[in-house]
Amino acid sequence: MSGGGDALARKVTIWVILLSVILLVVIIAVAEANDDDEVSISGGGLFGTQGAERLVERLNAASRAQGVCYGWKIDSDEPRLRQYSTPVRPSPPPVTPSRTPGVPSPRPVPPAPDLSVTEPGVDVGSNLGTGLDPREQTAQCPRWVVFEADYFYSYSEEEWTSVTPTIETNLPLSLSYADLVRSGITTRDLLGDQANARLADAIGTLPMLVAEKGGARPVPQVAAEAPPPGDRITPPGVARHVWMGIGGVLVAGGLVWIVIAAVRSRRSA
Amino acid sequence: MRHYVGGGLLAVLGAIVLAGALVSGNTSPRGWIGAHYARAGDGVYRAPGPPLAVAATITRKFKPSDRAYDPSGVFLRYPNAIIAVLPDGRGSRVLVDDVDRGYRRHHSTLSGRWGGPGGRASVFRGGGPGAGK
Numbered sequence: 061m062s063g064g065g066d067a068l069a070r071k072v073t074i075w076v077i078l079l080s081v082i083l084l085v086v087i088i089a090v091a092e093a094n095d096d097d098e099v100s101i102s103g104g105g106l107f108g109t110q111g112a113e114r115l116v117e118r119l120n121a122a123s124r125a126q127g128v129c130y131g132w133k134i135d136s137d138e139p140r141l142r143q144y145s146t147p148v149r150p151s152p153p154p155v156t157p158s159r160t161p162g163v164p165s166p167r168p169v170p171p172a173p174d175l176s177v178t179e180p181g182v183d184v185g186s187n188l189g190t191g192l193d194p195r196e197q198t199a200q201c202p203r204w205v206v207f208e209a210d211y212f213y214s215y216s217e218e219e220w221t222s223v224t225p226t227i228e229t230n231l232p233l234s235l236s237y238a239d240l241v242r243s244g245i246t247t248r249d250l251l252g253d254q255a256n257a258r259l260a261d262a263i264g265t266l267p268m269l270v271a272e273k274g275g276a277r278p279v280p281q282v283a284a285e286a287p288p289p290g291d292r293i294t295p296p297g298v299a300r301h302v303w304m305g306i307g308g309v310l311v312a313g314g315l316v317w318i319v320i321a322a323v324r325s326r327r328s329a
Numbered sequence: 330m331r332h333y334v335g336g337g338l339l340a341v342l343g344a345i346v347l348a349g350a351l352v353s354g355n356t357s358p359r360g361w362i363g364a365h366y367a368r369a370g371d372g373v374y375r376a377p378g379p380p381l382a383v384a385a386t387i388t389r390k391f392k393p394s395d396r397a398y399d400p401s402g403v404f405l406r407y408p409n410a411i412i413a414v415l416p417d418g419r420g421s422r423v424l425v426d427d428v429d430r431g432y433r434r435h436h437s438t439l440s441g442r443w444g445g446p447g448g449r450a451s452v453f454r455g456g457g458p459g460a461g462k
Binding site (some may be wrong): 072076106107108110111114118119121122130134136137138209211213220223242243244245254255256257260261262264265266267268269271272278279280281282283284285286287288290291292293294295296300301303304306307308309310311312313314315316317318320321322 | 332333335336337338339340341342343344345346347348349350351379380381382384385388389394396397398399400401402403408415416428429432433434435436437438439440441442443444445446447448449450451452453458
């Protein structure tokens with residue numbers, strides 16, 4: 061048994077190593093494929109043109125429904141951050157919010173002055189468009205809520221190591237970072253791989269927070285529209301299938317090992 | 330004898346990995362939502378709390394693979410379901426759909442973020458300050 065057994069063990073070891081190498085190659089290939097899903101942000105700013113358009117449009121809809129201006133000011137502590145190459149403006153234009161909560165006036169807001177040149181590394185925007193802080197647009201925004209995040213970049217560690225999020229408002233409401241935490245958005249999220257998605261979430265949450273605290277009525281859902289042909293949801297992550305494959309190979313390898321050992325054992329008996 | 334032990338250990342390890350992958354992929358709050366909230370229709374439930382609180386409760390119990398907060402509601406993505414938590418009076422309306430139906434129903438909000446032409450999302454896909462930590 062010992063001579064044949066050792067040879068068998070060597071064979072099995074070689075096969076296990078070989079399969080492991082193949083699996084490693086598959087995992088690396090899958091990781092590369094997943095990286096392709098990461099779309100580069102084009103158009104400058106933290107959110108890119110498309111992301112900023114989405115935010116401005118949704119905040120504009122919320123502002124029209126609630127009569128409150130919503131905005132963001134994010135200090136990335138990264139002076140090389142590019143500003144938006146083309147200022148994003150909402151369509152249809154925003155209306156002048158009434159000073160009566162929840163009752164927006166239908167009067168269109170005159171075009172806001174283009175103040176899109178902001179401090180280096182600071183991304184500013186609102187329902188009025190990118191580069192426009194509602195706190196500085198008092199005529200259009202008598203009532204406002206602004207999400208702020210102040211990042212700290214450590215040049216020694218070459219990464220962002222902390223962030224201080226706050227919510228500023230002139231509404232007679234108490235709004236703070238604690239409300240975001242209660243909603244499931246934490247500083248860990250704002251420092252994670254999907255930081256800009258979580259920042260967009262924090263900004264998108266503001267109208268719901270105001271509604272929950274009685275400052276305005278809830279924002280109605282967008283009217284449903286059928287996806288155009290070819291527009292479909294992204295496929296689920298492949299990590300689960302990779303792990304299932306690894307598990308399957310290990311089980312198969314173990315069973316093959318046992319079967320070969322049993323056969324050899326019988327032959328030598 | 331040691332070969333049986335070695336093979337057995339390898340197979341058991343593989344079975345554990347396989348079981349873990351299978352269980353993690355089947356995490357879905359469907360049953361929990363059905364047991365805890367009042368049914369108001371096919372895949373529609375009413376929850377007593379406001380949307381952010383209800384979504385946070387579901388998220389704590391069942392970690393979604395992605396989430397999206399919109400001024401009109403919170404959307405949670407799971408491998409087999411999309412959950413939308415929307416304001417409804419003083420409480421919330423919880424919509425439970427399979428992934429494709431959920432994407433179609435909430436396309437106006439989720440398009441570009443969780444999908445798009447050719448199944449490729451185009452907004453909020455990584456990056457930003459803090460990315461990569």
